Amino acid sequence: MHLLQIKDSINYPHGSSLDEDWVGKNCCKWNRIKCNPSSSRELEALNLKENQIGGWVVTQAFSKMQSLRHINLDYNNLSTSIDSLREELLLWGNHLGFYSRALTVVSRMQSSKILSLGSNNLSANIDSLEGICKLTALRSLDLAFNGLKDNGVPQCGGNLSLLEGLYLWRNELIRFIQQLNRFLWIEFYEDSRSWLQQHQ
DSSP, rough: HHHHHHHHHHTTTTTTTTTSSSHHHHHHHSSSSOTTTSSSEEEEEEETTTTTOOOOSSSHHHHHTOOOEEEEOSSSSOOOOOOOOSSEETTTTGGGSSSSSTTTTGOOOOOOOOEEEEOOOGOOOOOTGGGGOOOOOOEEEEESSSBBGGGGGOOOOOGGGTOOOEEEOBOOHHHHHHHHHTTOOOOHHHHHHHHHHHHH
């Protein structure tokens, strides 16, 4: 089972994470897991926030769970992203910017509606967000606490026409913001909004 693969890779070589959470034959009753109400075995959401998952986690196991639409991997130690189509992928606080190939899969996540990449040191790798231009279904994008400047983000904000929430605290993205701000409402952190107003 793919969930057990994930558990084993989290615990390699001698860990015990999730031993008390994932017990019993029916995985839909396990903590941190939500199943589709219309199906007793179809996984819908998985929350592995703050589990000290390292770069060795079996990412292929996530990819094989095609029914899984929402994944929360905030505050782990990942060195790679999840190569799969998801409606919601939360990767806050994983320092993915230190790994040159960690976000190469972004362009293949074209059905994603919510993408959280805050606090990932993305400024350390200016090519890390190249695929963001293709995510035309996005409604919420979190890039906060990455120290990004305009030369580190592709200037294709006009492609993200469905975007409703944009979180940019602790970045300096004048041109990127202005592209979006021309034709739709964007929700900013208060500091970012005041900063934008000062630079328009």
